[in-house]
Amino acid sequence: MKALVTSKSFAKHSPEALTALAEAGIELTWISCPSPTPAQIAAEIGDSDCLIVGNDTVDAQVLDAAPKLRLIHMNGTGLDAIDIAAASSRGVFVANAPGANRNAVAELTVALLLVAGRDIVRHTELLASGKWARTAGRELSGKTVGLVGLGNIGRRVVELLAGFEPRLVAYDPLPDRSWAAHRRVELARSADEVFAAADFLVLTAPLTPQTENLADARRLALMKRSAYLVNTARGGLVDEAALCDAVRSGKIAGAALDAFREEPLPIDSPLRMPGITLTPHLAATSVESAANVSMAVARNVIAILVEGRTELAVNGATVARLDRE
Secondary structure (H helix, E strand, C coil): CEEEECCCCCCCCCHHHHHHHHHCCCEEEECCCCCCCHHHHHHHHCCCCEEEECCCCECHHHHHCCCCCCEEEECCCCCCCECHHHHHHCCCEEECCCCCCHHHHHHHHHHHHHHHHHCHHHHHHHHHCCCCCCCCCCCCCCCEEEEECCCHHHHHHHHHHHHHCCEEEEECCCCCHHHHHHCCEEECCCHHHHHHHCCEEEECCCCCCCCCCCECHHHHHHCCCCCEEEECCCHHHECHHHHHHHHHCCCCCEEEECCCCCCCCCCCCCCCCCCEEECCCCCCCCHHHHHHHHHHHHHHHHHHHHCCCHHHCCCHHHHHHHHHC
16 A cells, blocks of 8 residues: 655654564655645546545645545645545545644643743843843633643643643533543633633644634734633634734733644734744654654554554544445
């Protein structure tokens, strides 16, 4: 079997993943261009049985060019760039590796909470320019940290925050109530409640039609003027124009973003402004995370393609139903 790899980080820090796939009889080919478009993927996918992608768009154009394709595997968690419905209709399985990068993303999330609250980036820039200037920031300890999303990453953020002893308030449409009670997380009835309560607001929700523009002008207006917003999930969760207005006008104290609607972030993006800390979607980018994710992907590819464990695919049941019809 053949697999085309478009992810730049797949197996970069995990030769074991390459060995496992080779021993299973799966031959890997890397795409010839960085950050490929659907047209470029379609031009190279040929008779591949599997496609291992990063944050690359996989749409009907790619699927139509791949008559032998059986599996699309995300080298990570987010699946919003993959047309799952189109894949399912063609009998193509879609899978990801949830939880494999949870610690890396959660650690950067906590780091950005501290960076935003103490305005570390601006003070570093001032010092580098020869100025000795200090402004009072806000401590994380004892504050209310609000989370929208209590999946693998949201729960790990809660665990890492324990030493700061914050009040924790969270909203998730399907919460693990037993886990939340054990971790002393107050479960809100809506995202609005979390926005209104938080001194530090963390977005760790997946991007879906229901969460698109989750942080819009209306919800940002619910926040305290002293509050900070941190997004390490997907850029589409935030109405970027509304966020710029909220920070510029002092409706909220600031924000830290690791994900954007358009990536790489354009040089003329309004988000490049005082009060907003920006990092280049590096939350999951650690040596340890890359190795964990690559091994999880390799195991899943082998399990689905070689062992027939299609229940590991997010659309396994859908493809099976369509096959029966």
